Amino acid sequence: MTKQVQQLDRVIIRFAGDSGDGMQLTGDRFTAETAEFGNDISTLPNFPAEIRAPAGTLPGVSSFQLHFADHDILTPGDAPNVLVAMNPAALKANLGDLPRGADIIVNTDEFTKRNLQKVGYTASPVEDGSLGEWRVHAVPLTSLTVKSLEGFDISKKDAERAKNMFALGLLSWLYHRPTEATVRFLRSKFAKKPDIANANVAAFQAGWNYGETTESFSVSYEVKPAKLTPGLYRNISGNQALAYGLVAAAVQAKLPLFLGSYPITPASDILHELSKHKRFGVRTFQAEDEIAGVGAALGAAFGGALGVTTTSGPGVVLKGETVGLAVATELPLIVVDVQRAGPSTGMPTKTEQTDLLMAMFGRNGESPLPIVAPATPSDCFDAALEAARLAVKYRTPVMLLSDGYLANGSEPWRLPEVEDLPDLSADFTVAPNSDDGETYLPFRRDPQTLARPWAVPGTPGLEHRIGGIEKADGTGNISYDPNNHDRMVRLRQAKIDGIAQDIPPLEVDDPDGDARVLVLGWGSTYGPIAAAMRRVRKTGAKVAQAHLRHLNPLPANTGEVLRAYDKVLLPEINLGQLALLLRARFLVDIISYNRVRGLPFKAEELAGVIQDVIDSE
Amino acid sequence: MSETTTNGHVGDVEGLRGSGLTLIPRSTAKQTLKDFKSDQEVRWCPGCGDYAILAAVQSFLPELGLRRENIVFVSGIGCSSRFPYYLNTYGFHSIHGRAPAIATGLAASRPDLSVWVITGDGDALSIGGNHLIHALRRNVNLNILLFNNRIYGLTKGQYSPTSEVGKITKSTPMGSLDKPFNPISLALGAEASFVARTIDSDRKHLQSVLREATAHRGASLVEIYQNCNIFNDNAFEQLKDPGLRDDITLRLEHEQPIVSATKAARRAASGGIEVVAREGLPESEILVHDAHDPDPSVAFALSRLDEPAFEHVPIGVFRSVERPAYDTLMEQQMNDAVAERGPGVLAELLTGGDTWRVG
Numbered sequence: 001m002t003k004q005v006q007q008l009d010r011v012i013i014r015f016a017g018d019s020g021d022g023m024q025l026t027g028d029r030f031t032a033e034t035a036e037f038g039n040d041i042s043t044l045p046n047f048p049a050e051i052r053a054p055a056g057t058l059p060g061v062s063s064f065q066l067h068f069a070d071h072d073i074l075t076p077g078d079a080p081n082v083l084v085a086m087n088p089a090a091l092k093a094n095l096g097d098l099p100r101g102a103d104i105i106v107n108t109d110e111f112t113k114r115n116l117q118k119v120g121y122t123a124s125p126v127e128d129g130s131l132g133e134w135r136v137h138a139v140p141l142t143s144l145t146v147k148s149l150e151g152f153d154i155s156k157k158d159a160e161r162a163k164n165m166f167a168l169g170l171l172s173w174l175y176h177r178p179t180e181a182t183v184r185f186l187r188s189k190f191a192k193k194p195d196i197a198n199a200n201v202a203a204f205q206a207g208w209n210y211g212e213t214t215e216s217f218s219v220s221y222e223v224k225p226a227k228l229t230p231g232l233y234r235n236i237s238g239n240q241a242l243a244y245g246l247v248a249a250a251v252q253a254k255l256p257l258f259l260g261s262y263p264i265t266p267a268s269d270i271l272h273e274l275s276k277h278k279r280f281g282v283r284t285f286q287a288e289d290e291i292a293g294v295g296a297a298l299g300a301a302f303g304g305a306l307g308v309t310t311t312s313g314p315g316v317v318l319k320g321e322t323v324g325l326a327v328a329t330e331l332p333l334i335v336v337d338v339q340r341a342g343p344s345t346g347m348p349t350k351t352e353q354t355d356l357l358m359a360m361f362g363r364n365g366e367s368p369l370p371i372v373a374p375a376t377p378s379d380c381f382d383a384a385l386e387a388a389r390l391a392v393k394y395r396t397p398v399m400l401l402s403d404g405y406l407a408n409g410s411e412p413w414r415l416p417e418v419e420d421l422p423d424l425s426a427d428f429t430v431a432p433n434s435d436d437g438e439t440y441l442p443f444r445r446d447p448q449t450l451a452r453p454w455a456v457p458g459t460p461g462l463e464h465r466i467g468g469i470e471k472a473d474g475t476g477n478i479s480y481d482p483n484n485h486d487r488m489v490r491l492r493q494a495k496i497d498g499i500a501q502d503i504p505p506l507e508v509d510d511p512d513g514d515a516r517v518l519v520l521g522w523g524s525t526y527g528p529i530a531a532a533m534r535r536v537r538k539t540g541a542k543v544a545q546a547h548l549r550h551l552n553p554l555p556a557n558t559g560e561v562l563r564a565y566d567k568v569l570l571p572e573i574n575l576g577q578l579a580l581l582l583r584a585r586f587l588v589d590i591i592s593y594n595r596v597r598g599l600p601f602k603a604e605e606l607a608g609v610i611q612d613v614i615d616s617e
Numbered sequence: 618m619s620e621t622t623t624n625g626h627v628g629d630v631e632g633l634r635g636s637g638l639t640l641i642p643r644s645t646a647k648q649t650l651k652d653f654k655s656d657q658e659v660r661w662c663p664g665c666g667d668y669a670i671l672a673a674v675q676s677f678l679p680e681l682g683l684r685r686e687n688i689v690f691v692s693g694i695g696c697s698s699r700f701p702y703y704l705n706t707y708g709f710h711s712i713h714g715r716a717p718a719i720a721t722g723l724a725a726s727r728p729d730l731s732v733w734v735i736t737g738d739g740d741a742l743s744i745g746g747n748h749l750i751h752a753l754r755r756n757v758n759l760n761i762l763l764f765n766n767r768i769y770g771l772t773k774g775q776y777s778p779t780s781e782v783g784k785i786t787k788s789t790p791m792g793s794l795d796k797p798f799n800p801i802s803l804a805l806g807a808e809a810s811f812v813a814r815t816i817d818s819d820r821k822h823l824q825s826v827l828r829e830a831t832a833h834r835g836a837s838l839v840e841i842y843q844n845c846n847i848f849n850d851n852a853f854e855q856l857k858d859p860g861l862r863d864d865i866t867l868r869l870e871h872e873q874p875i876v877s878a879t880k881a882a883r884r885a886a887s888g889g890i891e892v893v894a895r896e897g898l899p900e901s902e903i904l905v906h907d908a909h910d911p912d913p914s915v916a917f918a919l920s921r922l923d924e925p926a927f928e929h930v931p932i933g934v935f936r937s938v939e940r941p942a943y944d945t946l947m948e949q950q951m952n953d954a955v956a957e958r959g960p961g962v963l964a965e966l967l968t969g970g971d972t973w974r975v976g
Contacts, residue, residue, distance in 0.1 A: 036973055181971060230976025232968065244967060251963045258726050278954040280961030283726055283947055288751040292718035295711075295748070299691070299722030302709055303730070307722065322719075325712050415972070418964045457707040457723075457730055458642075460686045465655070465702050467710025468694075477657065478702065 003212075004219045010069030011175065011223055012077035015167070016094045017086030017107075019052050019062045022164040027064025029168055029185065033177035035235040035412055038225030039068040042527065043410045044076035044600070049265065049348040056110075056118045061093040070224040074527040074534075076409060078602040084167055086110060086141070089119045100133040105170070107163065109142035137216050141166055148206035152199045162203035169207020174220050179208065231414040238377035238406035239266070241413065242336065243273035245384025247280050250306045252385070253392050253424035257282045258300035260293040261310045265348040266404040267338040270310040290318035294335065298322055301331045302466075304428065304456035306388060310336040313355045314345065316362065316399075323397050324363040327492065329466045330443075330452045332391035332426075334384075339403040341598040350598025351404035353523055356577040359399040360552060366489045368496040370394070371551040373401040375526035378413035380406060383549070385422060392426045393502075394495060395451045401551070403573075405600045406524045429453035432461060440464055442476035449502075450495035500553040506561050510544035511537070517614050518565035520590075522548040522578055525571055525601060532606035541614050551578065559586040567591060569613045571606055637758075637834040640728045641683050648679035655705040666817035666843035667696060670764065671703055673820045677827050678704075681731070688731045691720040693740040696771050697764035697843070700735040714745025717752040717761065721943070724758045728944045731831070734761040739769050742778040742798050749838075753809035756835040758942040760827075763800055763840045764817075768849035781926060786848075801920035801935055804838040805913045811837035812916065813934040817844060818857050822932065829934055835942040855927040867892070867922065869933030874903040875919070880929060882922070890918040892929045908937045 013030070017023045024045055031043050044065040053060030067077035082103045085091035087110035098104070111124045125131050126138050145166040149159040165186070172179055183201050190197035211217050236244075250257035259282065261271040275284040283300070287293035294309040301307030309319060316323075316337045326333040339355045341347035359371050370390045374383035380402055387398040432440045433453055440462040443452050455462040464476060472479035473487055508518070521529045526547050533545050546561055548554065562568050562582065569591045570579050576592040583590055593609050595601065653675045661667045678688070688706040692698035694713035701708030711719050716734045724732040734752075741749050741763050752759060768786070769775040775788040779800065783792035804812045811833040815826040823841065830837035842853045855861045863878035875882040876895055882904040885891040890904060910916065916936040923930045941949075 032971055036971060038973060038975065225975075228975045230974075232972050232974050234968070234970050234972045247961070247966060248963055251961075256726060258722060260722055277961060277966070278951045279958055280963075280966070281951060282961075283951070285722065285725060285947075287718065287721075288747055291715060292721070292748050292751065295715045295718030296722030296725070299709070299719035299724075300726045301722075302689075302719070303723045303727040305722075305726050321712050322715065329709075414975075415967050418967070421963075457689045457727065458684075458687055460684065463686055463706050463708075465708035465710065467701070467708075468712055469710065 003217075006219050006221050008221050008223050009071065010067065010073065011082065011221065012065065012067045012080045013082045013084070013171065014063055014065040014080035014094060014097075015084045016061055016063040016090035017164070018055055018089065019048060019050070019060045020055065021062070021086045022161070023062045023064050023086070026164045026168050027066055029182050030171060030177065031066055031235055031410060032181055032185070033172060033179065034066065034068045035233070036178050036181055039070065039223055040072045040226040040228060041235060041410070041412055042067045042073055042076045044405070045408045047349055056087055056089055056115045058089050058093050058119055061089050063090070063094060068223060070226050072226060072228060074531040075600070075603055078604045084171065086163070086167070088115050088121055088125075091125065092119045092121070098134065101135065103135045103137065104131065105137045105139060105167070107141035107167070108138045109140045139170070139216060144210060145203050145206070148203060149199050152195065152202065154195050154199050158196060159199065162200050165200045165204040166207035166210070169204040169209075170211045172204075173208040173211030174217060176220060176222050179204070228412065229414055233412045233414055235410050236378055236381075236413040237269075237408060237410040238374070238380040238402055239269040239338070239408070240273055241378050242374075242380035242384050242400075242402060243270045245381035246274065246308055246334070246388070247277055247282060248381070248421060249385050249388030249424060250282070251280065252421050253306055253388060253426055255304065255306040255392070255426055257308065258297055258305040259284045259308045259310065260287050260296035260300070261285070262287050262290045262293045262315060264290075264312045264315050266340055266407045267310045267312050267315070267336065269407065270336065270338070290315040291322060294319040294322040294333075298326050298331060298333055301326075301333050302329075302456070306334070306392070307332065308334040308336065310338070312338050312340045312348075313342050313358070316355060316358060320363050323369070324365065324367050325468045326397035327363065327367040327369060328468045330395040330492075331397075332395055332454070333397040334387045334391050334400060335397055336400045336402065338407045339401060341596070347598045349404065351524065351573065351600060352596060352598065353401075353403060353525070353573040354577065354596070355401060356551060356574065357580070359401055360581070366493060368493050368552065369397050369399055370496060370499055370553070371399045371401060373523035373549060373551055374406060375523065375547055375549065377406050377409050377411050381413070381416075385424070386549075389422060389424050390499060392424055393451065394449055394499060395454055396496065401523060403524050426454065428459070429455040429462065430459055441474045442466060443471050444474050445491065445495075450491060450498055497553050500556045503550045503553075503555055505557040506546050506548065506555040508544050508546045508561055509533075512542060515542040515544040516566040517542075517610070518544045518546060518561070518568045519610055520546050520548065520562070520568055520570045522551060522572070525573065528601035528603050528606055529571060531603035532610055535603060535607040536610045536614070539611075541611065543610055543614060548578070554585070559588075562586050562588045567613055569593060569610060571601060571609065573601070637832045638681060638683065638731065639834075641687050641731050642729060643682050644684045648682065648685070650676045650679060652685060653678045653705055655703050657702045659703050660699065661696060662847050664846040665696070666766065666845070667700070667764065669817045669820065670762070670823070670841055670843060671700065673823045674827070675704065677824045680828070681831060683731055687729055688733070689723060690733045690735055691716045691723065692735040693737075693745060694771070695737040695740045695769075696845075697735055697737040698740060714740055714743070715748060716740070717745060717748040717757075717759070720759050721752055721755070721757045725944045725947055728758065728948065732759050734759050736761065736763050737770075738763065738765045738767060738777045738779040738800070742800060742803070746778075750803070750807040753804055753807040753836050753838060755943045756810050756940055758834055758944055759836050760830050761836065761838045763838060764843040765800060765840050766843045766845040766849055767797075767852050768845050770845050770848055774848035799920055799923070800838070800840045802917060805917045805920055805936060808913065809838050809936065810835045810938050810940050811934070812936045813837070814840045814842070814932055816842040816853060816856055816932065826934065829937060833937055835940065856930060865927060865930055867929055867931040869906050869908070869919065869931050869935060871906055871908040871934065871937070873906055874900070875906050875931070876903060877929070882919070890915070890922065892922060908934045910936075911938055
């Protein structure tokens, strides 16, 4: 039988199963195959905070969504074209997101009476006709896997476990993905357990062969490689890009990297990644708590290291006092906040943009600091370099606001040439800086940047004391003089404000230059907003887009840009935090659009919102 | 480089003992006390024990012969934490309780520095208790001087984690309820490699303890009984009273019998340690101090002797055992990583993993 091959321009697949079913691994592998094939990709893992919620229940469902296309794409996609449901819970949890006509591949082996009951199905939806509006492919994945592994010297449990690889093989066939890398991956992952490696490879190949022979799938699909900007690419998640960015920053600054961190979702992977790079002189310190993590990073910075701490919102709360100390002592420090849903513990694995005001104001006293927010997973690399540049040049803590969506999402990354990376060299002070050349004045500022000098222990003749008590301008001696305090408060503020002259102006994408509505965003909403813009512009509507990377200080032209439009729409995954800042600063009547569901915006949703604002003109 | 004894404690290793200063650059010029005085006016209450400790430290530092720029004093918050301002070295007056954490980052990344932590009983044992025990267990290369005056001074006289039960203060008008920490027991419980106690009024003893603490590479905790003449005057009066002190002070000196003028320590029938009259006690029954014992249980028993308070007070080095300092281990891993795969190359890092070329 010759099977039909159909051409598609893009596909969104969601793998969903129990937490223990290996859906994240399956998704990662399919992503790697797809990246190798040359499609553009965007991914969205979605998993419970519980490591293993009760098997077969709704809270235990883990999923991985992947959007791939023959053109450049901006988001992991709104609604899947294909759902792989490994059990009834996975079907039930995800069916609501599935448009009519989408394909559903169900593992019928798991649709037992007991599993159906666990999620409140009285009859199997696969059999009772309730899925009539979708194209259901009922596949006994578990038993086919077990059958394909007969003769392997492994337990039945291990054989059943390989069902995700069977599913991956089937999907790989369905979309013509290259398979060699997955085989290599499995051999290396299970290098110490050759039996398991062989079984997984066999299950993977059996899944492929099943697609090739079964009548359940009469059509396979081709999505041509995307025409991306020429260059060398790899797929990368936000956390990995951020870790690489920190290593690159340390190399470019010629400083040893010191990471003080405490494990917290969704930031821990940065700690994991950096701990692998000791041969770059990277020291990773898993501290006793969040406070010690940032404290050690600041202590290392005092000693001349690039001090970094990585955390999420609850950790930033704990670090606040030490960040304030870094503001007062004017030492370089990078504080990475991978934002997650709050308040308190909130929803640890879900994304949000709700820490902006905390980053701005979450310390006692007037304690300004720069804030940088990456827009996409691969942009986390550049954002880390930028955070390091500001920290080192201006001797200041810098807050880097990533979030759960960027951290775990991935996309192709066009690798930069190392020689194109910025030189971030720190100029340590090594000689007295008083006018008479006799003494060292630790708070005598650079007239341009207002940064204070950085003299590290071990430098003879520059012995000095710093601390959290107010310092006399210049000498750095303890000072309770009212006028000195007023001056120092203003100097610290002016130093941060001055950075506005050292960052690129806010760019506006307004193709015809005659739009009356501006859509503004910051951080991880870039992809969904840009995807929504495309949809709206396709209808002929005029709309401009701008995206803020520096939240503090704002680019120098921000007010000018905002005032140039009749309406400014600002979607945020919070209740309007940036809107509050912009309204206060520029007296511009921002139109906020806010959803705080722990999920990124959908392009379709935003397109509707944008259209409504345009139509209300 | 370390050897582990059967009871799981890391024992002494040849060549390690006394290596505390070997990685720190030496000064070629002769130093005096004056070299370590900063130009800042010292501002503690007149009569505060901190003056005596400052003077003892300033006159001790020249003896080490280290380059002054390689010495760093890090402190938290409290009266004692003003200490760094008065020393002409590098200094960092940080935030309440966090000095051990900040100093950990500094000492872990700079093996060439002599890093001192100056802290008090509230700073180290209350708000910063967590950081203290972790710095000790990690054996971070720090000299931690814990000024214990058994009261909060800077906040004007509330009871502290070392105040005796029933302490009447502004915040405890009917007496405090909390059982105090014994800093020595706590440090030994955290398996600190060097634990000692001394007193502000005995400069000679204080400096002898500092000498041993600085010779020790790794974390050394030195509890210094310090008088707060404003809010808790005479807290250690028994130890200063000429009529009492020689009787109740048990001097701990390695390989020397543990005795005061009139009392001696010996093994009790119960298995613990007891203090009995020295007179008539055969020399062979007197406990001989072994500060290098890898098993901390005897040191711990000694730390419990001052219960009830001030009946017998051991003074000196309770424990001094060698195990690799945290920075050494950290650097070893970095060296191993380089030895295995060569120094990191950024371009290789970025292009590692699966890549593909477009165009």
